[in-house]
Amino acid sequence: MLRLIVLFLTCSFMSFIGWICLLMTWGILCEILSIFIDNIPDNNIPDNNIPESNKKEFDFVNIHDAVCYILQIENIRTRISLDKWCGGRDRQKLYSEVKQISEYAWSTSIEDPKLIVRRTYETILSGYTNSRVK
Secondary structure, three states, X not given: OHHHHHHHHHHHHHHHHHHXXXXXXXXXXXXXXXXXXXXXXXXXXXXXXXXXXXXOOOOOOOHHHXXXXXXXXXXXXXXXXXXXXXXXXXXXXXXXXXXXXXXXXXXXXXXXXXXXXXXXXXXXXXXXXXXXXX
């Protein structure tokens, strides 16, 4: 019986030590992440090609927001209207506009930026299989 109690206390103590190590690791990771986030510049958008009057509108950090902005400004709500705006089924016009607005996010994206753009407009616009609008 005594051996069982000692075994139980030993396992409980080891579990307690494991939780402490896990919490310490989590704290270190949070510290490293906060240092990394603090070193990101506030203004990631280059100033070239953006008119002074429109600079506040172009505070996009990510590609998704840039796509949403372009679709809203150009009043594009369907796949057909996107085809007309792009001049066909080629989306190069949309890609270049998004790249200009979110140049930093475009150049630092881990995932292919064109995939992000495509996933975004296929989700937002009607006429696509993945669309949230029916």
